[in-house]
Amino acid sequence: MSETLPTARSKRQALGPYGRVGKVVDELDDRLGIAKGGRVFLDKIFPDHWSFMLGEIALYSFVVLIATGVFLALYFVPSTNQIIYHGSYKPLRGQPVSEAYASTVNISFGVRGGLLIRQMHHWSADIFVGSIVVHMARIFFTGAFRKPRELNWTIGTTMLILAVLEGFIGYSLPDDLISGTGLRIGYSIAESIPFVGSYLVSFLWGGTFPGNVIIGRFYLIHVFIIPLVIFGLLGAHLTLLVTQKHTQFKGEGRTEKNVVGSPMFPTFMAKTTGFMFMVAGMTALLGAFAQINPIWQFGSYDPSKISYAVQPDWYMGWLDGALRIMPSWEFAGWGHTVPLEVFLPAVIFPGLIFNICFAWPALERRWTGDNELHNLLDRPRDRPKRTAAGAAMLALLFTLFAASSTDVLANYFHISLNVVLWAFRVLTIVVPIIAGFVTYGICLEMQGVQGIGKRKRAVIVHRSAQGEYSTVTAAPRPGDGHEELEPEPVPVRIDIASLAGTEEGNGQSSPTGARQVTR
Amino acid sequence: MSDEHEPSRTKVPMPLATLSDPHLGDSATHPSRVEAIIALILLVGTVLMAGFGAAYWQNWNPVILGGTMGAGLFLLGFGLTAWGKYLMPQGPFVEERHPVASSPEARGAMAAALVERSAVVVKRRKMLGGIFALGSGIFGIVAIFPLLRSLGPVPGTSLEHTDWRKGTLLVDSNGRSVSRGTLVPGGIMTVFPEGKENTSYGQAIDQTVLVRVPGGNLTTAPGRETWAPAGYVAYSKVCTHLGCPVGLYEQQLELLVCPCHQSMFNVRNGAVPQFGPAPRPLPQLPLYFDTDGNLRAQAGYDQAVGPGFFERSTTKENGT
Structure with missing residues (x-):
């Protein structure tokens, strides 16, 4: 050879x-x-539906939060030491401010790109909580929390609570006038808890309010403890999602025993990576064009000063609204005081709401006696009671959210604050009941309508030269008539030659051209 | 073993979107046109990314910085997503769900192992287990102390007191004392105990709002005949609802207003809440003019200032 x-x-x-x-x-x-x-x-299959990307928004907001948060942590000083400001923002020069506040102003004006990153961080926190809530609503209304996914629902609810806490704590860190007032309210809420309240705040704040340790402690909780826990729970959330596989809506070829959709590689990977870029890009655009939390206008925290008509971040609004409409029912007796006007709306009420969330899968299992495994999603209209309960809950929270602006509404519409207050006290009870019953009725109506949820044929409206109108049904488009393709397994091998041919030849030479099924 | 997932797969090429695919339409009939559009989107995104670099280098304003970065990221993402949606295999493909549950034998084996082995352990070594549980339980309780108790002092009566004492001089935030002519009738200011005006505790807890109501000496309640000389009346500025500073004064109605949750307090009748969620009047600070004509406190507050807490007693006198 x-x-x-x-x-x-x-x-x-x-x-x-x-x-x-x-x-x-x-x-x-x-x-x-x-x-x-x-x-x-x-080959992992991802079912395709627009509502399945809501959780992805939350996931990618978390990525943006980590990235921008690391940047901010490089420059933020978690200290309430009072210094005289000598930075680049002229109106503040010579004023006594805390180091935390001075460093946050410095991030905004002294660090290149700092303002953008700070605003992106704040925006993505709002988006993070918002997308979790909307994602959770999707899971709830489609019944995706049912067996075997109750644990993932619990993990998700826990992450929502942590996200809200994390947001509130992060909002408190700059030590500006608004966040300091929020912190004072948080202190008073914790203080209101019977038996342990005053001990709890004394330990947390290292003495009486405001003390000088809370910013440092909150900083540790904000940048390390809660993110670490969320990271771990997120890992568990996604691991469960992979091992239990996705839920899917009913459709051609879709059963409880399979998953139909597009494969992880390359299709889903391209789409989801692109989506991550879009979420990050959208956050950056918000950070660039929409000002958020301009702390240099508020000034450093001085506990004896206050601003007017400021609202907390949106996800705290429902609690603020509950605090506003609560009557002043303080209990005093036997030598003790229980501030029910704070304890009930700000501790018991959110505890109740989140516990209903945690308990819902078990409650529904008990009420329906349904202990089966479910992988196919419900249409909300097919479960009118659940849908009505969810709508009532959302209506309650939204009404309370609106109640957090009683003063602004009274001012804007020139009506008495007393009228606005009583209106919200009534609405908070009435709106959820109406929302629940109306939703229940709509669900039943929708169940009875033929062809609902299916694509309607387009209609073209013609206007003749004489001004006469007439309508013509448009030619069928792809998707009309509800054709759905019969799913097939992901092929083992890609025939590159035929693939190239497909591309050149307008896709007509597909070897699986006979996949179309018309129903 | 590697064939576990294989039998369900047929050896057909992974198809692109087909002409008949209802979800795709144009992209299936004209893939090259879609490809050109996506290429253009990605190209613009790439140019914007370079623009972002230039904006950072030149230290342009945050709007340009974020605008280029945001639009660039968005377009790159949009292009990639469109690529995935229109030019990659859509299927629908199917994957079998393998039941998560184990076989009955495996379940039985696990339950048996748990029950039988622990039965052996507990039966034979009950005492050892008990001691271990006791020891680790004690550790769990003790560990709470360094974790929680060491964080701060026990509150004790700290929430009941302020720095106001008998004879404490009232000063403003700049340390200036208050004399008879400092406020015009209808005027309002914030005062602190002398020497505490620049401390965070003084600003948070001792803060007191001083109002001069028209019409000479004011009696806000029985037993408070001497508390408001020349119409100077002082109340704790810490709202009894959630501790916000009661920072607004409605002069016509003579109401102190808390901007947080709109509690309103009438300054003439002892700051009794007229509206809103505050449960109690603001504590009143008794005042007098000393021989130099400066306002001083006759005594400290007769009760805890600020929001309620469990140990708060409404009957206790803490006026020292």
């Missing part, structure tokens, strides 16, 4: 049909055994 020099061609042949990538897979598989699980992962 004559020896030949290795040519490029022979080298390529030696690497096998999949070239360098194949070689890397071989080497990794020898050591880590990744090939089998990796292939299953690449």
Whole structure:
């Protein structure tokens, strides 16, 4: 056998049909055994529905929060030490401010790109909580929390509570006038808890309000403890999602025993990575064009000063509203005081709401006697009682949210504050009841309508030269008539030649052209 | 073993979107046109990213910085998503769900292991287990102390007191004392105990609102005949609802207003709440003019200032 020099061609042949990538897979598989699980992962099927991306918004907001938060942590000084401001913001120069406040102003004006990152961080916190709430509503109304996914519902609810706490604590860190007032309210709420309240605040604040340790402690909780817990829960959330696989809506070829959709690689990976970029881009645009929390206008926190008509971040609004409409029922007797006007709306009420959330899957299991495994989602109209309960809950929270602006509404519409207050006291009870019954009725109505939820044929409206109108049904478009494709397994191998041919040949030479099913 | 997932898969090429795919339409009939549009979107996104770099380098304002970065990220993401949606295999593909549950045998084996082994452990070594549980339980309780108790002092009576004492001089935030002519009738200011005006405790807890109501000496309640000389009446500025500073004064109605939750207090009748969620009047500070004509406190507050808490007693006198 004559020896030949290795040519490029022979080298390529030696690497096998999949070239360098194949070689890397071989080497990794020898050591880590990744090939089998990796292939299953690449083939993982993601059902397609717009509402499934709500959780992704939350996930990618968290990514944005971590990235921007690391940037901010490089420059923020978590200290309430009073210093004289000498930074680049002229109106504040020479004034006594806390180091936390001075460093936050410095991030805004002294650090290149700092204001943008700060505003992005604040916006993404609002988006984070918002997307969790909307994601949770989707899970609730479609029944995705049912067996076997109750644990993931519990993890998600826990993350919502943590996200709200994390947001409130982060909002408190700059030590500006508004956040300081919020912190004072938080202190008073904790103080209102019977038996342990005054001990709790004394331990947390290291003495009486305001003390000088709370910013440092909140900083540790904000940048380390809660993010770490959320990170762990997020990992568990996604792991459960992968092992239990996605839920899906009913449709052609979709059963309780399969998942129909597009594969992880490349389709879903491209879409979701693109979506992450879009979430980050949208946050950056908000950070660039929409001012949020301009702390240099509020000034450093002075406990004896206050501003007017300021609202907390949106996710605290429902609690603020509850505090406003609560009558002043303080209990005093036997030598003790229980501030029920604070304890009931700000401690018991949110505790009740979140506990209803935690308990709902078990409650529904008990009420319906349904202990089956569910992978197909409900249409909200098919579960009118659940949908009505969810609508009533959202209506209650939204009414309370609106009640957090009683003073602004009274001022804006020139009506008496007393009227606004009593209106909200009535609405808080009435609106959820109406919302519940109306939703229940709508669900029953929708169940009875033929062809609901299916795409309607377009109608073209013509106007003749004489001004006469007439309508013509448009030509059928793809998707009309509710054709759905019969799903097939992800193929093992991609025939690159035929793939290229498909692209050149307008896609008509698809080898699986007979997949269309018309119902 | 690696064939566990294989039988359900057929060896057909992974198809692109097909002409008949109802979800795609144009992209299936004209993939090259879609490709050109996506390429353009990605290209604009790339240019914007370079613009972001330039904006950072030149230290342009945050609007340009965030505008280029945000639009760039968004367009790159939009292009990638469109690529995935229109030019990658959509299926629908199907994947079997493998039941999460184990076989009955495996379940039985696990339950058996738990029950039988622990039965052996507990039966034979009950005492050891008891001691271990006791020891670790004690540790769990003790561990609360360094975790929680060490964080701060026990409140004791700290919430009942302020720095106001008999004879304390009232000063404003700049340390200036208050004399008979400092406020015109209808005027309002915030005062602190002398020397505490620049401390965070003084600003948070001792803060007191001083109002001069027209019409000479004011009696706000029986027993308070001497508390408001020359119409100078002082109340704790800490709202009894949630502790916000009661910072607004409605001069016509002579109401102190808390901007947080709109509690209103009438300054003439002892700051009894007229409206809002505040449960109690603001505590009143008794005043007198000393021989130099400066306002001083006759005594401290006769009760805890600020919001309610469990140990708060409404009968206790804390006026020292």
